[in-house]
Amino acid sequence: MTRSKRMRPVQQLAQSREQKAVQKLGQSQQHLQAQQAKLEELRAYRDQYARDFEAWGGAGLGAIRMQDYRVFLSRLGEAIRQQETAIAQCCARHEQTRRQWVESRGQNRAVNKLVDRYRLEENKQLDRKEQKEQDDRAHRPSSDSVHK
Numbered sequence: 001m002t003r004s005k006r007m008r009p010v011q012q013l014a015q016s017r018e019q020k021a022v023q024k025l026g027q028s029q030q031h032l033q034a035q036q037a038k039l040e041e042l043r044a045y046r047d048q049y050a051r052d053f054e055a056w057g058g059a060g061l062g063a064i065r066m067q068d069y070r071v072f073l074s075r076l077g078e079a080i081r082q083q084e085t086a087i088a089q090c091c092a093r094h095e096q097t098r099r100q101w102v103e104s105r106g107q108n109r110a111v112n113k114l115v116d117r118y119r120l121e122e123n124k125q126l127d128r129k130e131q132k133e134q135d136d137r138a139h140r141p142s143s144d145s146v147h148k
Contacts, residue, residue: 004118014108021101046076
């Protein structure tokens with residue numbers, strides 16, 4: 001069995017690892033985007049609520065009602081800060097997943113390059129063997145010339 005054929009399982013394993021890393025990277029990207037969308041929703045909700053508060057504030061809201069609005073806006077602000085922290089952590093995990101994918105891609109490419117080199121060497125050996133056989137046949141006297 002040739003070296004390139006013996007490397008086939010290693011090559012398949014490297015390819016499988018890269019595919020799994022790509023899938024994890026895609027899932028990580030989707031999760032990050034979902035977290036960012038959630039943050040944008042929270043910010044938009046806070047901004048709308050703040051605009052409503054300002055519009056209603058001049059319309060004679062009672063002190064208790066104004067206090068409730070302020071508390072709610074404060075809670076929205078805290079939820080936004082927590083979401084920003086969650087996104088920062090998500091970004092760090094996503095970057096780690098991206099680095100793992102880059103590493104697995106590099107390993108897969110290295111294995112493929114090695115297998116290609118083995119195949120090239122095997123083809124060169126085969127060509128040399130065929131050329132030697134042709135040369136040997138050319139240097140052997142033909143059966144016609146021996147019988148004359």
